Amino acid sequence: MRSKLSVRRKSHKDHLDLEKARTGIDGFDEITGGGLPKGRPTLICGGPGCGKTLFASEFLVRGATEFDEPGVFVSFEETENELTKNVASLGFDLAKLQSQRKIILEHVYIERSEITETGEYDLEGLFVRLGHAIDSIGAKRVVLDTIEVLFASLGDDGILRAEIRRLFRFLKEKGVTALITAERGEGNLTRYGIEEYVSDCVISLDHRVHEQLTTRRLRVIKYRGSSHGTNEYPFLIRSKGFSVMPVTTMGLQATASEIRVSSGISQLDEMLEGKGYFSGSTIMVTGPTGCGKSSFASHFLESVCSHGKRSIYFSFEESAAQIVRNMKSIGIDLSTWEKKGLLKFDATRPSYYGLEMHLAQSIKLIEEFKPSAVVIDPLTDLTSIGSANEVKLMLSRLIDYLKNKGITAVITGLRSATDVSTDDDSTGISSLIDTWVCLNWVHSAGERNRTISIVKSRGMDHSNQVREFLLTKTGSQLVDIYLGTAGVLTGSMRVSQEAKDLAEAHARSQEVAHLTAQLEAKRKFYTAQASALDAELKAAEAELLKALSQSKLKEERAKLDRIDMAASRKKKNSKNYPKVQNASRNGSEHGL
Amino acid sequence: MKKNSKSIRNAKSRISKTDFTKWHLKLYIAGKTGRSQTALRNLESICEEYLKGIYKLEVIDLIKHPKLAKGDQIFAIPTLIKKVPRPVRKIIGDLSDIEKVLVGLDLKSIEAV
Numbered sequence A: 001m002r003s004k005l006s007v008r009r010k011s012h013k014d015h016l017d018l019e020k021a022r023t024g025i026d027g028f029d030e031i032t033g034g035g036l037p038k039g040r041p042t043l044i045c046g047g048p049g050c051g052k053t054l055f056a057s058e059f060l061v062r063g064a065t066e067f068d069e070p071g072v073f074v075s076f077e078e079t080e081n082e083l084t085k086n087v088a089s090l091g092f093d094l095a096k097l098q099s100q101r102k103i104i105l106e107h108v109y110i111e112r113s114e115i116t117e118t119g120e121y122d123l124e125g126l127f128v129r130l131g132h133a134i135d136s137i138g139a140k141r142v143v144l145d146t147i148e149v150l151f152a153s154l155g156d157d158g159i160l161r162a163e164i165r166r167l168f169r170f171l172k173e174k175g176v177t178a179l180i181t182a183e184r185g186e187g188n189l190t191r192y193g194i195e196e197y198v199s200d201c202v203i204s205l206d207h208r209v210h211e212q213l214t215t216r217r218l219r220v221i222k223y224r225g226s227s228h229g230t231n232e233y234p235f236l237i238r239s240k241g242f243s244v245m246p247v248t249t250m251g252l253q254a255t256a257s258e259i260r261v262s263s264g265i266s267q268l269d270e271m272l273e274g275k276g277y278f279s280g281s282t283i284m285v286t287g288p289t290g291c292g293k294s295s296f297a298s299h300f301l302e303s304v305c306s307h308g309k310r311s312i313y314f315s316f317e318e319s320a321a322q323i324v325r326n327m328k329s330i331g332i333d334l335s336t337w338e339k340k341g342l343l344k345f346d347a348t349r350p351s352y353y354g355l356e357m358h359l360a361q362s363i364k365l366i367e368e369f370k371p372s373a374v375v376i377d378p379l380t381d382l383t384s385i386g387s388a389n390e391v392k393l394m395l396s397r398l399i400d401y402l403k404n405k406g407i408t409a410v411i412t413g414l415r416s417a418t419d420v421s422t423d424d425d426s427t428g429i430s431s432l433i434d435t436w437v438c439l440n441w442v443h444s445a446g447e448r449n450r451t452i453s454i455v456k457s458r459g460m461d462h463s464n465q466v467r468e469f470l471l472t473k474t475g476s477q478l479v480d481i482y483l484g485t486a487g488v489l490t491g492s493m494r495v496s497q498e499a500k501d502l503a504e505a506h507a508r509s510q511e512v513a514h515l516t517a518q519l520e521a522k523r524k525f526y527t528a529q530a531s532a533l534d535a536e537l538k539a540a541e542a543e544l545l546k547a548l549s550q551s552k553l554k555e556e557r558a559k560l561d562r563i564d565m566a567a568s569r570k571k572k573n574s575k576n577y578p579k580v581q582n583a584s585r586n587g588s589e590h591g592l
Numbered sequence B: 001m002k003k004n005s006k007s008i009r010n011a012k013s014r015i016s017k018t019d020f021t022k023w024h025l026k027l028y029i030a031g032k033t034g035r036s037q038t039a040l041r042n043l044e045s046i047c048e049e050y051l052k053g054i055y056k057l058e059v060i061d062l063i064k065h066p067k068l069a070k071g072d073q074i075f076a077i078p079t080l081i082k083k084v085p086r087p088v089r090k091i092i093g094d095l096s097d098i099e100k101v102l103v104g105l106d107l108k109s110i111e112a113v
Helices: A002-017 A052-066 A080-088 A094-099 A124-137 A149-153 A157-174 A266-271 A293-306 A320-328 A334-339 A355-369 A379-385 A388-405 A491-568 A577-591 B002-017 B034-050 B098-104
Strands: A041-046 A071-075 A103-107 A115-117 A141-145 A177-183 A201-210 A213-223 A232-238 A241-244 A282-287 A311-315 A343-347 A373-377 A408-414 A435-444 A447-457 A467-472 A475-480 A482-484 A487-489 B023-029 B055-061 B079-084 B089-092
Touching (some): A041 A157, A052 A071, A052 A094, A052 A141, A071 A124, A124 A157, A149 A157, A282 A293, A282 A388, A293 A334, A311 A355, A379 A388, A388 A408, A482 A491, B079 B098
Parallel strands (some): A041 A201, A071 A141, A282 A408, A282 A435, A311 A343, B023 B055
Antiparallel strands (some): A447 A467, A482 A487, B023 B079, B079 B089
């Protein structure tokens, strides 16, 4: 923590103390926090062919054209014509700049065989020429390429060392920002130990071959009074000049977007809360060969382009033409987007250059094209040119970079076909990935069928379902796979099982209808019978009641008859009769 | 020293054979420094001794004429250039080693030294 703070304080101080001269060289000013130390000499050393002269030329040309700082190029090796031709390859027109008096080329020709040394001398002649050149155009920048020629051509080391020391002092007095190139020596930075005279800033260029692949690298060895990136940075010499990649300076400052982007496959969007990926997130799709990774990626690109956004397709396996043709088979026409300038293909063999260079090149392209989405297909091919750890580092830097830029990335990864059961990721970057989609094969009934599932998707409630991934002429489709009593089925097994299920369901529903009808019939039958019996009962009841009342009437009549009869017999027990008579009358009334 | 005077005599005898050749010498200096003065003195004495009457000496002060440095590819001071007769020769230093100067000017072969 403390060291971080002190670094920050130091860099803050830089702005106050050390003035810097911007080089205009892509990426270099970022590493050094503003360029080379202004008004001081800088040494740039490296082996043959590593780009020292080009670096120096670009420093001078950009100074003259972009920062209004005229420059003097003192060449000890190449003539004016040779130099002009060499830098013309970078698109710099030295002849024009010379005629505009923005740059002076000064070729110092020293041929040992033509020179005899007698007694003491100094390099005042060189100083005079340099001074004159600087004064005549008001130069602010000077390049000496390469001063070591003096050592090879002249015999007196003692004089030379003293004079070189004086030369650097002279340059400082002139207030010019000087760049001195020197050849790398064995065990030393430079062959003749020039570095001991340049104390302000030393840059080393390197050109390394690793497993038959070359990567150019740049390192700031020393920068007095300034903090600087200490890593080795890969650089490119491109058609537009030098390009240094400060890729190892990135931190974790990516912002998190709430915006969602479609995956290009509507059913997949449904699996991702119905909205798709987060914008700016990194999506990895892994699967064995031929399971539709590129198709998956192409769907995404088409969706991005159809929203009028730009995208880049980095291909490490197929050429642009191949991809366009192949994707037509699933109804995606990428060429239209390419023609509209929304899609850019970048197809390179992984072995074309080293990992660092791939990273550098990709970032360069992204910086130029400014896409909102990229596809890297497939990333596993990169493992052929670096160890797993190197690839992981490179990818994490690339992913960090993309996240910082808010670029949505779909990365495809090949998984070993023999090991289809696990969700392994051969490159070990799954922890850097936001959404991980796993494509797979299912073998059954003599078929291979593709399945798709989401292993993870950070920050959203994603589906846990495995779906079948169909590639059709009109695009990809996700279909629910069969999950039922017969197990997990895909393809025609799924289709036939679904048909069977349908038939069974049909049969079952018919049976239910039949039974319901039967029940209804029975109910009707018994209801009818019940009402008939009820009617019968009522009839019988009426009959019986009628019979009952008749018999009661008869009884009544009989009693009356008996009374009448008794009355007529002039009664013996006359007192009892009226009682009986009353009671019976009452009872009959109740009964009726 | 004895050997030295002998070889100078040899050189004298050779020059006498090429009497009519014109010698054109240029001495580049930068200001009137001690070293340039030494060089000029040394050169004048050599010329007077070996090339009397057949040489032309031009002294160019680069402080006054910095533009002239480029044409003859001057980087060291003092520099003596023999333009004529051909081939062009360049001798740097204060010319204190007369033997070397004579060789450099083709007034004397290397074997003789």
